[in-house]
Amino acid sequence: xxxxxxxxxxxxxxxxxxxxxxxxxxxxxxxxxxxxxxxxxxxxxxxxxxxxxxxxxxxxxxxxxxxxxxxxxxxxxxxxxxxxxxxxxxxxxxxxxxxxxxxxxxxxxxxxxxxxxxxxxxxxxx
Numbered sequence: 001x002x003x004x005x006x007x008x009x010x011x012x013x014x015x016x017x018x019x020x021x022x023x024x025x026x027x028x029x030x031x032x033x034x035x036x037x038x039x040x041x042x043x044x045x046x047x048x049x050x051x052x053x054x055x056x057x058x059x060x061x062x063x064x065x066x067x068x069x070x071x072x073x074x075x076x077x078x079x080x081x082x083x084x085x086x087x088x089x090x091x092x093x094x095x096x097x098x099x100x101x102x103x104x105x106x107x108x109x110x111x112x113x114x115x116x117x118x119x120x121x122x123x124x125x126x
């Protein structure tokens with residue numbers, strides 16, 4: 001289903017992003033595909049775990065599970081630079097809505113606290 005996606009950063013409101021993508025609702029979650037700065041992105045939520053991947057100029061893979069430490073693997077394909085960073089997910093709150101979902105994610109990336117909101121709203125015919 002086509003959807004409007006809003007990505008907000010509570011610690012930097014000016015860095016918000018709005019785009020359109022494809023939403024596949026699932027019983028206890030979703031699969032979402034969208035473009036971000038020309039890169040192909042996927043966001044999949046299942047069983048209390050959120051997996052994010054990005055492919056293009058920047059390749060990134062992150063798994064988020066509340067209360068757990070994971071790794072963020074990133075590679076800049078243009079510069080040939082890559083790194084692995086520690087991620088600690090403080091909270092992950094998913095709410096299915098009538099027309100999509102709301103998701104709030106709080107995590108630590110190394111020493112930086114991040115607060116993100118993802119919203120997807122189905123648009124057009126279904």
